[in-house]
Amino acid sequence: MDWHGNPPRNDAFSAPAMAAEGIARSDAVASNSAANRKLFKSRVPIYPKEVDGIYRNLKWAMMAVTLSIYYLTPWLRWNRGPGAPDQAVLVDLAHERLYFFFIEIWPQEVYYITGLLILAAVSLFLINALFGRLWCGYSCPQTVWTDLFIWVETRIEGDRAARIRLAAAPWTAGKVAKRVSKHTIWLLFAVGTGGAWVFYFNDAPTLLHQLVTGTASLGNYAAIAGLAFTTYSLGGLMREQVCTYMCPWPRIQAAMTDSEALGVTYRRDRGEPRGPHKKGQPWEGRGSCIDCNQCVAACPMGIDIRDGAQLECINCGLCIDACDDIMMRIELPKGLIAFDTEANVERRLAGKPARFRFMRPRTMLYGGILVLVSAIMLFTLSFRQTLDLDVMRDRNPNFVTLADGAIRNAYTLKLMNRTGQARTLTLSVSGLVARSVNVIGVGDVKGPVPLAVDADKVRTLRVLVTVAKPDLAASHGLTFTLSDGAGKESRHVAAIFVPGDVK
């Protein structure tokens, strides 16, 4: 066994180069390093070596947290009273409702989702400007599932060296058994992933029972199959290619970052010039990097962090763990690779002290936008109306001339009651001298008219407004007002009255 708990390499495969006393130089090649990059090339498989350390543990912890949130959320219950679903987070497509704990969003209020997306985007920018691509390294589903799939692979096929050997080995029964079990477990995880997704769109316990008994709708099985396929292929087979070639964020973040943003950084001020080190040799006049390539072997993205900041780097910090382990073994201080800034490297090279500038125009701007959008969201959400009104003017016919020459316009009104109780809402029309206002099904009305709207429902009504012909010469505005009768909530909607063919 070598120092990392891996079986000794076989001779045909290992080069006996030593980086330092007792530390073999890894033969890992940074397949995605700048020097190896071509416009088109087939993928060179990456066999990341398992590492141990603070960032590896952080990643395990984040994986546990994010996957738990994903798998467990649909099972949380939330009592909304009779007639309403009791699932805390539910996208009810059939009834066009989105439930999130105490919030119930209607399709008309999709701007809340827009607001959430803006918040998510600005948070991403802010975190990126402060601490680098923490999202990519620790919480992006792509890297989390890839990490999980690599973990499974390592448990079954062994660590890096064993996996490389297995890939090159002929197809024996043992190899087939390992490969089959690996892909089976991957598929099980993938099915579980798709399975969890559909629970967000259905009552979870009911759907689970249906899925097991084979009575769930075809759409659910298709969604599970589709998501299982994408999880399996993106997380298991494509891995780092998704981040490098498919994801827009690495390209965008290049514009969002600057030299003061934290990132996984090879401190070249300390590491260079690099080279193998023999025991007893002095450390003066050379860098701390012994060129052992363990950072490359550990990298799930196939890059060499010593090339500097690059778009493939997901900032997972596994190379930090790999390097710190080596530094400990050669009795040098840790942190040759660390979360640091490019600016600090430059400062140290110039003989200046390192410092972290978290307050920068960029971060202040992102922070300001974040606070502003949050405040708007909070304000609109807390003063959100439980009633709403839509007015659609009839355009076919645009207006109707009555026998006595009076002009009538028709409007279709949608009265919305977003509460869980049936309510009586008051409708009134103002801003126009109307000869008559007729609510179909209610009759001619004078002044505000009370209208019953069922709990959590929309009531559609047609309203006819008639104006004596000489009263109006041109198009005229009018206002429909829906109020709760208690003076707490009201909604005014402006509309237009067309008095005939206006020449």
Next chain:
Amino acid sequence: MAKREVDDISGTETTGHEWDGIKELDTPMPKWWLGMFYACIVWAIGYWVVYPAWPTLSGYTHGMLNHSQRDDVTANLAALKSARSVKEAALRDASLADIQRNPELQQFAMAAGKTLFGDDCAPCHGAGGQGAHGYPNLNDDVWLWGGKLSDIQRTITVGIRSTSPDTRQSQMPAFGRDGMLKPAEIDDLTEYVVHLSGRPANARAVTRATKLFADNCAVCHGADGKGNRSMGAPNLIDNEWLYGPNREDIADQITNGHGGEMPTWGGRLSPEEIKALAVYVHNLGGGE
């Protein structure tokens, strides 16, 4: 098999075809493409086994699932019918006034009526029921045969000048074409009708036509020109003109006696469909 020539530059085999020293490369299909191609072949074989696929002399192979799209349609239609049956029965049993008073039933009737109107009525009356020259506007408050729910229901059921034995029937004579009135008399009558609708007209012609109107028109349109719904005779003093408000339109109508035809829907639509249509048309805004 003969060893094939390999192109030095690309490292790809050649097909052996050569034109003036230019050799054709035998570039292989991309592996992913080939994979999908073979997968499709496998899929197709599975499809033959599971689904109807091959014609035989007397029919076709049914496949393991015994699937039939025609059966699916029948089942879907039956499911739709049974889903609607409760409200359809309610519609059949309720009176027109009850439907209008019950918001739930009214909404169902309106939705059904809107679809039926689009299918059966819109070609003549327009998508919004706004009518056209010779085709009545159903939005306004002018009704030839009455605008109550029951009137509308009856008009839809029996039609106007239709093939139904119970059809609503009226005929404006072609006074000019059939030689019952002379052109000068028609001109005078036109002035009279213009005068009836409150517009300025030639006073002498109006005086001359007073007796003509009383003799020829008043029997249907009434002495005051307000029309008669029991005969489908239009009101001549309002602002609505089925065949146009201008003097030439009116003269043309007196001369030729146009009369449109509305088909009978009694045998073609079910009673509850006609009820739904009546409620829809009534609620377009002109219902009485």
